[in-house]
Amino acid sequence: MSDNQNLLAEQRRALILDEVRRRGGVRVNELTRRLKVSDMTVRRDLDALARQGMVEKVHGGAVPVSEPSAHEPGFEAKSALELSAKEDIARAAAEMAAPGSAIALAGGTTAFALAHQLLEVPDLTVVTNSVRVADVFYTAQRAAASGGGPRAGAATVVLTGGVRTPSDTLVGPVADAAIRSLHFDVLFLGVHGISVEAGLSTPNLAEAETNRHFVRSARRVVVVADHTKWGTVGLSSFATLDQVAVLVTxxxxxxxARAEFAELPPELVVAGEEPAAADI
Incomplete structure (x- = not known):
């Protein structure tokens, strides 16, 4: 964990949550030493994480919360988690979007980070069921048109209709009908959970069905998911791992998990690491 005592509260809490999940629990005195902040600051951070349902406070520290498979965190709750990982993943995934291609960008906070990176890719056609993702492109394009920002890649953005979920994605029959009629060069897909047995999964049944249509309509599926999604299983599976071309984590x-992925069909791209040298 970082020794930077000037970390923003959101960054600190993301680091604490990662430590809780990785180790199965932490003590307050350990966190004060590692983060170089006061006991009171750590306790406030744990209180905030507990209110969000991310950890369970115990005497002297915190342990992970075992989330039910149907629990779906909201966009704001997820947006402060794994910030640096999401940025690394977004930069790596953006390199897979060719200028002039038609891409689909499903919802989620990692897809939101990716949308910012895609602003510089020229002449994209972007189909998304994420209100947040669409706003990234619309805001950038309005700023460019008014002379207040750089040209935003001149993307054509199509926002599907549908019913809004807690993660600000649009799902249901309206979204499904729109996606079924289209064909994408690449689908960039964030996930709630990924595992060998369950494949890609989500706690939202309607979102699972919409994601199935996304997967069927794409020539290539690129999953963008930070390491905390590995081993998580939501209520409904919507794709198997052999339907995925690349996992960017x-x-x-x-x-x-890396050893398991060596035996699986998707290419594994670990953002921020050099690819392994090929055997000679």
Missing amino acids: DSGLPAE
Whole structure:
């Protein structure tokens, strides 16, 4: 964990949550030493995480919360987690979007980070069911048109209709009908959970169905997911791992997960790490 005592509260809490999940629990005195902040600051951070349902406070520290498979955190709750990992993943994934291509960008906070990176890719056609993702492009384009910002890649953005979920994605029959009629060069897909047995999963049944249509309509599926999604299983699976071409994740992916992925169909891209040298 970082020794920077000037970390923003959101960054500190993301680091604390990662430590809780990785180790199965932490003590307040350990966090004060590692983060170089006061006991009171750590306790406030744990209180905030507990209110969000991210950890369970125990005497002297905190332990992970076992989330039910149908629990769906909201966009704001997820947006402060794994910030640096999401940025690394977004930069790596953006390199897979060719100028002039038609891409689909599903919802989620990692897709939101990716949208900012895609602003510089020229002449994209972007189909998304994420209100937040669409706003990234619309805001940049308005700023460029008024002379208040750089040209935002001149993307054509199509926002599907549908019913809004807690993660600010649009799902249901309206979204499904729009997606079924289209064909994408690449789908960039964030996920709630990913595992060998369950594949890609989400706690939202309607979102699962919309994601199935996304996967069927794409020539290539690129999953963008930080290491905390590995081993998580939501209520409904919507794709198997052999339907995925690439998984872009971060360096926090544990060694056992990397070993499992070596036997699986998707290409594994670990953002921020050099690719392994090919055997001679």
